[in-house]
Amino acid sequence: xxxxxxxxxxxxxxxxxxxxxxxxxxxxxxxxxxxxxxxxxxxxxxxxxxxxxxxxxxxxxxxxxxxxx
Ligand SMILES: [Zn+2]
Numbered sequence: 001x002x003x004x005x006x007x008x009x010x011x012x013x014x015x016x017x018x019x020x021x022x023x024x025x026x027x028x029x030x031x032x033x034x035x036x037x038x039x040x041x042x043x044x045x046x047x048x049x050x051x052x053x054x055x056x057x058x059x060x061x062x063x064x065x066x067x068x069x
Contacts, residue, residue: 015024017032019039031037
């Protein structure tokens, strides 16, 4: 009986890409594109879920060569 309520209110469940939230493309399920599939895969492989990879961004781009006088 409560199934009626669900059927009535819930729209069609459109699966969304967990990476970018776009509509999933059949060929790349559960992602929207190969790129997002790769992103997800590399996240797991690279352990990004465990270690935030943002902090290393700083420090490597700058060199102190200019400081030498
Ligand atoms: Zn995507």
